[in-house]
Amino acid sequence: MKLFSLTLVALLLAAVWTESWGMSFRSSYTKCCYKKMFIEKEIPASFIRSYQETSPRCSHRAVIVELLKGRKFCVDPTEPWFQQYLQRQKLSNASV
Incomplete structure (x- = not known):
């Protein structure tokens, strides 16, 4: 015993x-996103609280986007709407 x-x-x-x-x-x-986990539609920028890139060890390159209500979604970082979101974030951070 x-x-x-x-x-x-x-x-x-x-x-x-x-x-x-x-x-x-x-x-x-x-912390990884798989092919079937990606969201296809655009998320309005006003709904996004934060985002985090997945590990380089993951099989798919992705960004995990957290919404204001806490839900998380996998997004393809090359999506045009996400690239525009990143540009707006860079501009707003540069003006602060």
Whole structure:
């Protein structure tokens, strides 16, 4: 019984340690976008809270766009409407 308890504690500590280093499988999976996850229609700029590029290790290049209400969508960064959004962001940041 002591060996089982010791093994369980070791596994829990390993899980906590890898999570603190950002190595969990769940967190790396959620930061990638796959072909069927991309949204096709334009998102109005006034709805966008933030965006984040996916990891270069992902199979598809993408941007995860977070809306004001907290929902997240995968967007192709080469979409013309997203490129226009980026240009407007750069201009507004330069004028501040």
